[in-house]
Amino acid sequence: MTGPKKSVNSHLETGTKDSISLAGHSEMFSRELLNAIPQQIWTTDEQGILNNVNDQVSRDLGIENQVIISAGWSIFMHPDDLSHSLANWNESLETGHEYVNEVRLRFADGYYYWHLIRAKRILHNQGYIWVGSNTNINEQKANESRKDEFISIASHELKTPLTAIKGFTQMLSRQISETKASSFLHRITSQLERLEKLIADLMDVSKINAGKMAFNLAEFDFSKMLRETVAGLQQVYPKYQLILQDQAPIHFKGDQFRLEQVVQNFVANAVKYSPDADLVLIKATLEQDYLIVSVTDYGIGIKPEHLSKLFDRYYRADNSSARFEGLGLGLYISADIIKRHGGSFWIESEQGKGSTFHFKLPLSVGQTILPEVKIPDRYKDKYISIKCNNENGIMHVEWYGHQDMHSVKHGGKLMIEYLRNNRCSKVFNDNRAVLGTWSEASDWAANVWLPLMELAGLRHFAWVFSASAFSQLSAKKSVENEEATSDVRFFANAENAWQWLHALSPKKS
Structure with missing residues (x-):
C-alpha cells in the first residue's frame, strides 16, 4: 500500500508544479504583452488598490513601476482634478460600472498632460480585478483650448470697433432727417445689434469652456425683472405680441443679469422659429418648491429626434443658416446658466403647431422630505x-x-x-x-x-x-x-x- 500512495502523491506533486509553472508562464506572457503596448495600462484589485502598471507608465512618469504602485495615482494627478476623480472612482467601485474620467498627470518633465482614463471590472481567477488605460489627449485638449482662446480674443477685438461704429451710427441718425437715409441707418443699427449679440454669445461660450463664467448671486424681484425684460423685448420685436401671463409675485436669489439673459434667449428663439405666427406667451408660476418659467410659441415646432440636442453648443434644429440666423449658442449658454442655478430645462413641442420651452429653478435646496x-x-x-x-x-x-x-x-x-x-x-x-x-x-x-x-x-x-x-x-x-x-x-x-x-x-x- 505504501508504494502506490507515494506514486500518486508524486504524480499530484508533479501536476501541481506543472500548474504553477504554466501559471507563471501565463503571468509572464501577460506582463510582456502589456509592456509591448505603447499606451499606459494598469490594473487594481477588486478594492481599487493599484497592483500593476506597464512600462509605458514608468517611462512617462519617470519613476520605477513598483514606486508608482506603492504611491498610487494621486501624487501624479493635478490637484484640481483629484477630488472629482476620486469621487467617480469610488462610485465605480461601489457599482462595478465602467470608470471614465479626464485628468491631468504629471510626467517626468514636470509638466501635466491631459489623459482620458477608462477602467473596467473583469472576472479573473474566481475574483474581480480592474483593468485600466490612460490615453494621452493633451493635443486634443490643447487644440480645444487654442480654439476657445481664439474665440475669446476675436470677440474682444471685434467688440471695440463695433462699439465705435455703433456710436457713430447713432450720431448720424440724430443729424439726418431724410427718410431714405434714416431708413438705411436704422437697418445698419439693427445689423450692428445682431452682430453685438453674436459677439456677446461667443464671449460667454469661451467663459463657459474656461470655467470662468462669473455669477453674482443676490435676492431680487423676479417678477419685476420679467416684466421689464418682456417690455424691452416687445420693442425689439414690434411685429409680435409678447404676452406675460399668470405672473405670481416672486423673489429669487440668483444672478439677475444672467437669468434675464435666459429669458431673452428663450423669447428670441420663440420669435425666430415662428416666421408665420405673431404670438408668444410668457408665464412664471410657483409649483411645489420651484419657480417655473415657460415660453410658448406657435411656430414650426420641433421633431422629436432634435429635442435632446437643442441645448448643445452650435446645434440648430433646422440646420439651415439661410433660413434662420444665429450660431446656435443661445440655448447652450442658457442651459449652463440654469444648471449653475441648480435648475433644469425641458421642451414640449409638436411639429407644425409650436413649442413650449420651460426652465425650473429651486426655491430651496435639499430640504428634508417628510412622509405622510x-x-x-x-x-x-x-x-x-x-x-x-x-x-x-x-x-x-x-x-x-x-x-x-x-x-x-x-x-x-x-x-x-x-x-x-x-x-x-x-x-x-x-x-x-x-x-x-x-x-x-x-x-x-x-x-x-x-x-x-x-x-x-x-x-x-x-x-x-x-x-x-x-x-x-x-x-x-x-x-x-x-x-x-x-x-x-x-x-x-x-x-x-x-x-x-x-x-x-x-x-x-
Whole structure:
C-alpha cells in the first residue's frame, strides 16, 4: 500500500508544479504583452488598490513601476482634478460600472498632460480585478483650448470697433432727417445689434469652456425683472405680441443679469422659429418648491429626434443658416446658466403647431422630505407613493410633480428598501403625474440605483411614461446599463403594463 500512495502523491506533486509553472508562464506572457503596448495600462484589485502598471507608465512618469504602485495615482494627478476623480472612482467601485474620467498627470518633465482614463471590472481567477488605460489627449485638449482662446480674443477685438461704429451710427441718425437715409441707418443699427449679440454669445461660450463664467448671486424681484425684460423685448420685436401671463409675485436669489439673459434667449428663439405666427406667451408660476418659467410659441415646432440636442453648443434644429440666423449658442449658454442655478430645462413641442420651452429653478435646496404615510408595506410623501403587494410580488410606485436629483435619490432609495423588505420582484413604476424633466438624476439611476434594485430582488420592471418627451428621455437613460439583468419595459398605457406584470409567473419567479 505504501508504494502506490507515494506514486500518486508524486504524480499530484508533479501536476501541481506543472500548474504553477504554466501559471507563471501565463503571468509572464501577460506582463510582456502589456509592456509591448505603447499606451499606459494598469490594473487594481477588486478594492481599487493599484497592483500593476506597464512600462509605458514608468517611462512617462519617470519613476520605477513598483514606486508608482506603492504611491498610487494621486501624487501624479493635478490637484484640481483629484477630488472629482476620486469621487467617480469610488462610485465605480461601489457599482462595478465602467470608470471614465479626464485628468491631468504629471510626467517626468514636470509638466501635466491631459489623459482620458477608462477602467473596467473583469472576472479573473474566481475574483474581480480592474483593468485600466490612460490615453494621452493633451493635443486634443490643447487644440480645444487654442480654439476657445481664439474665440475669446476675436470677440474682444471685434467688440471695440463695433462699439465705435455703433456710436457713430447713432450720431448720424440724430443729424439726418431724410427718410431714405434714416431708413438705411436704422437697418445698419439693427445689423450692428445682431452682430453685438453674436459677439456677446461667443464671449460667454469661451467663459463657459474656461470655467470662468462669473455669477453674482443676490435676492431680487423676479417678477419685476420679467416684466421689464418682456417690455424691452416687445420693442425689439414690434411685429409680435409678447404676452406675460399668470405672473405670481416672486423673489429669487440668483444672478439677475444672467437669468434675464435666459429669458431673452428663450423669447428670441420663440420669435425666430415662428416666421408665420405673431404670438408668444410668457408665464412664471410657483409649483411645489420651484419657480417655473415657460415660453410658448406657435411656430414650426420641433421633431422629436432634435429635442435632446437643442441645448448643445452650435446645434440648430433646422440646420439651415439661410433660413434662420444665429450660431446656435443661445440655448447652450442658457442651459449652463440654469444648471449653475441648480435648475433644469425641458421642451414640449409638436411639429407644425409650436413649442413650449420651460426652465425650473429651486426655491430651496435639499430640504428634508417628510412622509405622510410610512408603514412596512406602504409609503407616501409629496413626491412618491409606494405600495407592496405580498400576494403577487408587485410593488406599485407612483411619482408626482416636478422631480430633481434630491427627490429622485430620496425616492429611489425608498424603492430599494421597500422592494427588499417586502421581497417583491416586480415593479409597476407610474410616471404619468411627473412634470418636466429630471435628467440630472438619470446617470445616478442607471449606474447606482438600478444595480441596487437588482440586488434587492428586482426581476421585472414596467415603466409607464410621463407625457413629457424630456421625462421619457430621462426614463430611458435611467436604465442604460449594459450589465443590467432585469427585464425593463416601457409603456404608454398603464393597463398594458399591468397586464404584462400579472401575466408573469408568481412572486418567486
